Amino acid sequence: NGIQEALARTFELTQAEIELAANLYKGLTIQEIAEHTKKSKATLRTQLSSVLQKTGTKSQSSLLRVIVSLVHMLSQHHARGHNAHTAASLRLISNRDQRSSIFELSNGLAIEYIESGDLAGEPFYFIQPTTRPQLTGSIVKALRENGIRLISPVRPGNGHTTRPPPSYSPADWARLHLELVDSLGIEQFACGGHCSGGIYAAELARLAGMRCKGLLLADTGAPLANMAMIREMPAAPRRLFLAARYFPRAAITPMKFVAADFHSGTDGENRAVEYFYDGSPADQAIMYEPGNWRITRDNIGYCFANIPQLAHDVACWAADNTELFGKVAHHSHIRFFHGGENLMMKPSHIRQFCRMNNNASARIVAGRAQLLIYVEPVLFSEEIARLALPSGHP
CATH class of the missing domain: 3.40.50.2300 (Response regulator)
Incomplete structure (x- = not known):
């Protein structure tokens, strides 16, 4: 039984x-x-x-x-013993550069997580709700060379990660992520997030307190403190973020229509990729390179596997997270890694946030936008190493 x-x-x-x-x-x-x-x-x-x-x-x-x-x-x-519920892990895949496991939490939920890079290296917990945690070979190679053990949880409802109750917030998941970190015997660690994952990572950093050596926000952007910041976005993300911020349930229906078109065939996939980079000339210039197109298509498919969770993630991203980021900056350094041509989350807002917070800094990469971590894997790994390694240098 x-x-x-x-x-x-x-x-x-x-x-x-x-x-x-x-x-x-x-x-x-x-x-x-x-x-x-x-x-x-x-x-x-x-x-x-x-x-x-x-x-x-x-x-x-x-x-x-x-x-x-x-x-x-x-x-x-x-x-x-039957009475004390003890969390346990199940190993699924293991090789030199990557291993995949399932962790059973004390509340009965499960998290699948993937470890990449130097599996004996310095830990970095990286949350990617809207992008696949199976990183490209070039990123894994750079992580291994820099001595980084990247731990990436699979998002709720995907893979073997349990789909939680709809009421679960980033703060709720932060407690579960920290339980996983504890189970791995990790005392101090750096963490980060990609896109909306930055909000989940910020909650984890807030909860971990002084245990967190630093927070890396890759393409997350500065907190959307006012409506003007959303109005400055290109048309497609502006419509999505406005709906997610004020009418989150209403955002689900258009997502379902786009998902149905995406799953209709190659033409639908192409339309979804083009929509994803609408208003981003830097990404449009390189999006049909085979590797970039495949990455984007796979990420979109990953998102559409659980549309209610996708709508929830975007709503968390679209909220004003100024207070959350401020609490993290009290004890941990916040580092932004961002494309200089990212028109969805403008670099000027990041620079303004850094001017107002002494414990925040940014690396803005000229000529890059939302594909930044995939087209600049070495720079991405260097930014992780800056926070994770004891020396602060790869």
């Missing part, structure tokens, strides 16, 4: 899929399961395909390794 409950909660398997996985774990073949359950082999293969997709595995053997790890995790949990 314990393993079946864990499979249901961790991977959202149906009862039929759970029974199939349990029978495979017992050593039965598809033929034997068909005879035992009176189901056709075609039905069982369809269910198996669904199980592999939900568990992120590609074969029966890799699926069984995941189940064995889950059984081991549960047996350790059982050995510690």
